[in-house]
Amino acid sequence: MNNITRSFLSNPRALVGLAIVLFFMLIALCAPILSDHGPNDRVARPHQPPNTEQIMGSTRMGRDVFTQLVHGTQTSLLVGFLAGFIVTAVGTLVGITAGYFGGKVDEFLNFLTNIVLVIPNLPLLMVLAAFIGEASPMVIAFIIGITSWGWGARVTRAQTLSLRQRDYIQASELIGESSWRIILVELMPNLLSIIGFNFIGSVIYTVITEATLEFLGLGDPSAVSWGVMLYHAQTSSAISVGAWWEILAPCAALALFGAGLSQLNFAIDEIANPRLRTLGRLKRYQKRLAGDPEDKPPVNAAAMAAATRNDTVLQKEGSK
Incomplete structure (x- = not known):
């Protein structure tokens, strides 16, 4: 473990990605401190450009874009990490169980995984969100979590099948160790790189998908997130009236946060290979x-x- 930590800290991509992610997490934690008024408070004139008081300008309703951005960071990161945890937990559980036990268990779980992989994900999410009607960010996170675990389960199953034939796994079975102890003690440490890769990829996918659904009007317009900011900017014709700052702020946050997670993903791949x-x-x-x-x-x-x-x-x- 010390070697892995040393490799991670000596990897430039890992350091850059970690710094970006920690920066956004710090913004999310300190959102109430960074702004002295609420995200839905009217504190300026409509479509006011960036100035000394509103450093990122204001919206059509006179709301501070900077305040909405920092409070939206809380929601977007919470949705991303929650859905990423659900996707990773379900995918890891299904993949390890199918790969280790095999037989009928593997056939059944592999059948479920194929169903999840075959169904188009984004159209399914759009249908579910439209059926629910103005889905809240937490509902969107739950929907993404239960519909997006197929890829992670397939990759985890393939790696488990490979590790299943290793000598130390077979030796543990010969001395009578329980299956769940072998899974937790012998298999899981060797799957950490894949689990981490799956989690980070799921967080990226969730944050972008949530913003997409909310931008299309399938989310709760009263919530505060990066996607809702884009939705309100679209409905108020921000680009047409020249209020470019309403679009730039959430788009830059999405791009920078996605870039940070991508750098972490690449770093994990380099360390594991x-x-x-x-x-x-x-x-x-x-x-x-x-x-x-x-x-x-x-x-x-x-x-x-x-x-x-x-x-x-x-x-x-x-x-x-």
Whole structure:
């Protein structure tokens, strides 16, 4: 575990992504402190451009865009992490159970997974949200959570099937350890990278999908989130009247938060895959070779091969 932590902290993508995500989490936690009035309070003239008092301008109803943005961060992040937890929990439970126990259990759970994967997700979400009528952000999170776990279950099942044949799993079964202890102690630590990848990807998908549904008018217009901000900007013809700040603020927040989570996703993939780490070292080594001819280090193929073997060993030690 120390090797994994050290690899994570030494990865530039991981540090950048973590800084962005923590920045938005800090905004969500400090939203009441960052603004001294409510997100639905009328504090300015309609469509007022950014100024010293309203640094991000105001909406058609005279509401402060900055206040709505920081309070909307609370809602959007809560929905994203809640739905991401549901997707990851269901997908991990289904995938591990199907891959480890096999037989009829695997056939039944694989059948359910195929059904979830075959049904188009976004049209299904739109139909459910329209049927419920002005779905609240928490309802949208729950709907996304119970309809989007198929991909994670399929990937987790495939990795579990591979780990199921390892010697240490079979040895644990021979000495009489219970199935659930083997799953929790032997399998789960080796699936952490896939679980983390699934969780971060689910959070990205949820935040964007929630904003899409609310932008289309399928959410609760009285709520405060990034998607509702876009919906109100659309209904008030913000672009037509030149109020670009109403669109820019939530769009920039969505793009920046998605970029931060994507960097974390890439970093987890690099840490979990020793070949990607070695590829990064080779690229840096080639850049040094392409630099100053007098500063070129000698090419040492044996050292590069040893580095590859060391990365593989560290990966195995960190996963156990």
